[in-house]
Amino acid sequence: xxTSSTRIFWILVIVGAAASALHSESGFPVFVDIAEKxxxxxxxxxxxxxxxxxxxxxxxxxxxxxxxxxxEVDVLIVNGSTLEHYKKGGDPMVALYRxxxxxxxxxxxxxxxxxxxxxxxxxxxxxxxxxxxxxYITAYGPNVLFRNNGDGTFTDVxxxxxxxxxRWGTGCAFGDYDRDGNVDLYVANYVSxxxxxxxxxxxxxxxxxxxxxxxxxPVGLPGQPDVLYHNNGDGTFxxxxxxxxxxxxxxxxxGVIFSDLDNDGWPDIYVANDSQPNLLxxxxxxxxFSEVGLSSGAALNxxxxxxxxxxxxxxxxxxxxxxxxxxTNFARDTNTLYKNxxxxxxxxxxxxxxxxxxxxPYLGWGTSLADLDNDGRPDIFVANGQVYPQVDRLxxxxxxxxxxxxxxxxxxxxxxxxxxxxxxxxxxxSSRGASVADFDDDGDLDILVINxxxxxxxxxxxxxxxxxxxxxxxxxxxxxxxxxxxxxxxETGGRRQISYVVSGGSYLSQNDLRVHFGLGEVTRxxxxxxxxxxxxxxxxxxxxxDRVITIKEAKAAQ
Amino acid sequence: MGRIRHxxxxxxxxxxxxxxxxxxxxxxxxxxxxxLNKGNIFESIRIFKQILRAEPSSPAAxxxxxxxxxxxxxxxxxxxxxxxxxxDNTGQGAYYHQLGVIRRYVGCxxxxxxxxxxxxxxxxGKGEASSWRQxxxxxxxxxxxxxxxxxxxxxxxxxxxDAGAHLALGRLYLNRNDPQRAISxxxxxxxxxxxxxxxxxxxxxxxxxxxxxxxxxxILQKGVDRNPTDEESxxxxxxxxxxxxxxxxxxxxxxxxxxxxxxxSRTNSLFENAIERAQSGELxxxxxxxxxxxxxxxxxxxxxxxxxxxxxxxxxxxxxLEMLKQAQFSNPLNSETYxxxxxxxxxxxxxxxALDMTLRARTLDEEDPxxxxxxxxxxxxxxxxxxxxxxxxxxxxxxxxxGYRPTDxxxxxxxxxxxxxxxxxxxxxxxxx
Numbered sequence: 007x008x009t010s011s012t013r014i015f016w017i018l019v020i021v022g023a024a025a026s027a028l029h030s031e032s033g034f035p036v037f038v039d040i041a042e043k044x045x046x047x048x049x050x051x052x053x054x055x056x057x058x059x060x061x062x063x064x065x066x067x068x069x070x071x072x073x074x075x076x077x078e079v080d081v082l083i084v085n086g087s088t089l090e091h092y093k094k095g096g097d098p099m100v101a102l103y104r105x106x107x108x109x110x111x112x113x114x115x116x117x118x119x120x121x122x123x124x125x126x127x128x129x130x131x132x133x134x135x136x137x138x139x140x141x142y143i144t145a146y147g148p149n150v151l152f153r154n155n156g157d158g159t160f161t162d163v164x165x166x167x168x169x170x171x172x173r174w175g176t177g178c179a180f181g182d183y184d185r186d187g188n189v190d191l192y193v194a195n196y197v198s199x200x201x202x203x204x205x206x207x208x209x210x211x212x213x214x215x216x217x218x219x220x221x222x223x224p225v226g227l228p229g230q231p232d233v234l235y236h237n238n239g240d241g242t243f244x245x246x247x248x249x250x251x252x253x254x255x256x257x258x259x260x261g262v263i264f265s266d267l268d269n270d271g272w273p274d275i276y277v278a279n280d281s282q283p284n285l286l287x288x289x290x291x292x293x294x295f296s297e298v299g300l301s302s303g304a305a306l307n308x309x310x311x312x313x314x315x316x317x318x319x320x321x322x323x324x325x326x327x328x329x330x331x332x333x334t335n336f337a338r339d340t341n342t343l344y345k346n347x348x349x350x351x352x353x354x355x356x357x358x359x360x361x362x363x364x365x366x367p368y369l370g371w372g373t374s375l376a377d378l379d380n381d382g383r384p385d386i387f388v389a390n391g392q393v394y395p396q397v398d399r400l401x402x403x404x405x406x407x408x409x410x411x412x413x414x415x416x417x418x419x420x421x422x423x424x425x426x427x428x429x430x431x432x433x434x435x436s437s438r439g440a441s442v443a444d445f446d447d448d449g450d451l452d453i454l455v456i457n458x459x460x461x462x463x464x465x466x467x468x469x470x471x472x473x474x475x476x477x478x479x480x481x482x483x484x485x486x487x488x489x490x491x492x493x494x495x496x497e498t499g500g501r502r503q504i505s506y507v508v509s510g511g512s513y514l515s516q517n518d519l520r521v522h523f524g525l526g527e528v529t530r531x532x533x534x535x536x537x538x539x540x541x542x543x544x545x546x547x548x549x550x551x552d553r554v555i556t557i558k559e560a561k562a563a564q
Numbered sequence: 565m566g567r568i569r570h571x572x573x574x575x576x577x578x579x580x581x582x583x584x585x586x587x588x589x590x591x592x593x594x595x596x597x598x599x600l601n602k603g604n605i606f607e608s609i610r611i612f613k614q615i616l617r618a619e620p621s622s623p624a625a626x627x628x629x630x631x632x633x634x635x636x637x638x639x640x641x642x643x644x645x646x647x648x649x650x651x652d653n654t655g656q657g658a659y660y661h662q663l664g665v666i667r668r669y670v671g672c673x674x675x676x677x678x679x680x681x682x683x684x685x686x687x688x689g690k691g692e693a694s695s696w697r698q699x700x701x702x703x704x705x706x707x708x709x710x711x712x713x714x715x716x717x718x719x720x721x722x723x724x725x726d727a728g729a730h731l732a733l734g735r736l737y738l739n740r741n742d743p744q745r746a747i748s749x750x751x752x753x754x755x756x757x758x759x760x761x762x763x764x765x766x767x768x769x770x771x772x773x774x775x776x777x778x779x780x781x782x783i784l785q786k787g788v789d790r791n792p793t794d795e796e797s798x799x800x801x802x803x804x805x806x807x808x809x810x811x812x813x814x815x816x817x818x819x820x821x822x823x824x825x826x827x828x829s830r831t832n833s834l835f836e837n838a839i840e841r842a843q844s845g846e847l848x849x850x851x852x853x854x855x856x857x858x859x860x861x862x863x864x865x866x867x868x869x870x871x872x873x874x875x876x877x878x879x880x881x882x883x884x885l886e887m888l889k890q891a892q893f894s895n896p897l898n899s900e901t902y903x904x905x906x907x908x909x910x911x912x913x914x915x916x917x918a919l920d921m922t923l924r925a926r927t928l929d930e931e932d933p934x935x936x937x938x939x940x941x942x943x944x945x946x947x948x949x950x951x952x953x954x955x956x957x958x959x960x961x962x963x964x965x966x967g968y969r970p971t972d973x974x975x976x977x978x979x980x981x982x983x984x985x986x987x988x989x990x991x992x993x994x995x996x997x
Contacts, residue, residue, distance in 0.1 A: 208984035217672030301818045310799030401674040403707040
């Protein structure tokens with residue numbers, strides 16, 4: 007035993023030293039999995055190990071939110087079920103962990119969040135503008151809206167709010183598309199799945215992958231249309247899908263995000279679809295949308311082919327003041343970086359950005375375009391994992407358990423893969439959802455990842471805070487209270503950065519609603535310009551770096 | 565039919581290899597090859613099968629049939645013939661190559677790769693470049709791009725003008741962010757006598773990658789002019805025009821692309837819908853949908869065939885034959901078309917035509933018990949009772965075979981699928997895999 011322990015000790019020392027060396031070489035932070043240490047230990051349930059049916063393979067997401075407004079960001083994890091359990095009502099759909107000084111305590115029961123079903127993902131917003139973030143849970147089966155009561159508890163208000171879509175919900179996002187001060191809700195739906203009628207593994211060639219028998223679908227199964235709910239401002243929502251021109255041709259929806267992609271002050275909607283073109287609904291500023299995915303260049307890859315969109319992230323990677331789109335896709339295909347050229351036109355820049363060949367073995371899900379090293383440029387994180395356990399028996403350059411991808415933004419339009427500096431990111435898991443937040447308020451962004459049929463990984467960012475940073479917590483007064491859709495622009499020494507308050511995105515997940523900027527060596531932000539969701543703008547500054555600043559929307563018009 | 569043609573071309577490549585490695589082929593075999601060469605695939609199948617009836621161990625006839633059935637997407641049947649060919653004659657490179665092709669089509673890439681490597685080891689003669697091409701494609705699929713590049717370079721060492729290898733290399737370089745090398749390879753592909761599909765869109769992409777938008781537009785426009793349904797070139801052209809600031813032209817091209825996409829998507833969904841309607845007995849609605857499919861795509865063989873079947877089952881024998889003849893013209897290798905025509909002729913009292921068509925169906929597919937059943941009925945009407953009894957007996961025997969499943973009358977040749985066990989056998993995988 008002693009020999010063995012000694013060996014393990016030296017291996018750890020060597021690995022640690024190697025990581026440190028890489029860290030010092032690259033200057034990029036190291037990510038260390040501290041999930042167990044901080045108490046995030048919920049075992050994910052999502053079908054059996056062989057993944058006989060598609061419903062067992064897509065996993066779950068997670069959300070960062072400060073549900074009790076104590077200034078510390080908490081964690082909500084969505085859980086699935088098994089076909090057997092589901093027949094009896096399913097498993098607990100969510101677990102809520104309260105952040106107590108960097109350690110997490112399971113408060114699901116006391117928060118009255120115990121509800122059974124087959125959960126998928128979540129998105130967060132203060133839909134009733136009472137100052138406390140509420141949670142929407144998508145599910146295979148009826149979705150659920152939990153209203154935050156403001157006293158540490160939640161109430162299931164799905165029925166009275168009218169948002170209990172019973173189809174197979176996946177991604178969701180809140181956004182105030184009509185700028186009336188109330189956040190609306192978009193829910194992506196996937197396929198119509200019925201265990202009784204769907205064919206078994208290997209039943210035909212749509213149920214085979216590289217010669218192996220795998221679950222059937224999504225191709226061959228009927229897709230389900232997405233839904234847009236308008237928030238009536240009285241605690242209820244109305245399905246305005248058709249009225250608003252949301253015409254989803256029953257594509258297999260996954261990742262969804264509201265973002266003002268054409269920078270006209272009105273939020274547009276982007277949906278990553280599995281095995282089909284992605285959708286981009288341009289806000290017509292009159293309560294309706296036009297689908298412009300194809301003409302915008304953001305529906306297909308460079309070769310004009312639909313991919314298998316899973317997760318989606320928004321960020322201005324090239325610093326041109328416009329949000330770019332990053333979509334994760336299936337294995338043997340690249341993830342796709344759509345560079346925003348303005349006027350609602352995008353160009354697939356994946357290969358030229360160095361994100362092409364390297365991503366081919368991986369099946370990407372949760373993702374973020376966030377500044378992880380605080381150098382002022384958003385980097386890319388991707389959580390990976392195959393859907394077919396059967397690939398392990400094939401010699402095809404892929405495994406069911408896959409490492410993460412971490413790309414450092416080099417600032418010249420290119421990225422460099424840097425995960426090797428973080429040994430924990432190289433440990434294979436079959437990961438799905440991913441969320442980003444500075445959970446320990448140390449000035450750098452940490453990453454929570456949900457692993458299918460496994461415990462979560464929680465990667466603490468060690469070293470990102472060597473550079474300076476600034477965070478903003480925005481509170482709408484005339485705009486929606488969560489300020490979802492607000493555009494924050496900062497200027498430091500003549501250089502500008504933009505970011506947004508975003509609900510939804512990634513894969514079935516929700517990042518912290520606070521906006522984070524890396525500042526490099528700069529210790530002061532000269533100017534902060536906020537365009538609130540209702541279109542009003544405010545400027546302030548200068549402000550000192552290395553702090554989170556709360557900004558409340560001015561009550562008077564600007 | 566494109567895939568059939570492609571696979572048949574593959575067979576031709578290997579013919580010389582097999583000929584050089586087998587005993588002197590006889591005149592009947594040559595007759596089959598002549599028909600194959602002329603594109604009379606049905607006739608060549610008939611001849612090769614005749615040879616096999618006379619001499620069941622004829623490896624060459626089995627081999628050619630394997631190639632033809634591969635082209636028809638009947639991989640289980642193709643594998644069966646290949647196995648026969650290899651039984652007494654295991655050492656031929658061409659046979660391993662053919663095994664690799666079948667394995668690749670059913671999706672087991674590592675096993676296909678092993679077969680092609682074995683083919684090269686055994687000797688492929690003039691077909692060596694063909695094996696390297698396959699290896700290149702498989703290595704690319706298996707994400708071993710360096711090995712894929714080496715394989716394609718081997719092709720070009722053997723056949724410097726191989727347009728397909730130039731295109732494959734060009735695409736790989738493009739995807740590796742090396743557009744200059746890609747352009748060199750893609751221009752070589754473009755310079756060939758018949759540039760392969762995809763060269764225009766890839767070259768357009770490569771020019772865009774180096775910022776030469778004018779050349780990109782020019783080559784993509786040529787691609788679209790050459791083939792207005794080249795979706796990739798059309799999409800790329802629209803995108804490059806928009807990037808170039810030629811907004812109205814770009815929007816117009818993207819509009820054309822969208823119309824093309826909608827047409828394809830509408831055709832597919834109407835056809836799927838028609839099949840579902842037919843399967844649930846709503847034949848009038850199925851016919852309406854199929855007519856709409858054929859209005860959009862008049863030569864779509866599966867729709868022609870299924871409409872023929874629907875009309876037949878609605879009692880419209882004349883209308884059925886009209887469709888089935890068109891289906892036969894579009895795809896002369898669908899046994900269902902001949903079966904339906906046999907049924908239609910039988911109902912019309914044209915027994916010799918019915919017999920001819922049903923024998924054709926049986927020539928193409930010897931496993932389906934409905935064909936000998938129909939033959940039994942036809943022989944009975946023709947008072948050829950002994951033959952009728954034999955046909956009914958054969959039908960019963962086929963139905964009693966393990967794994968027999970009744971055929972869906974509304975499936976088309978596009979829907980033929982090998983079952984999981986067959987795929988595993990082809991791939992040489994363990995039963996539990």
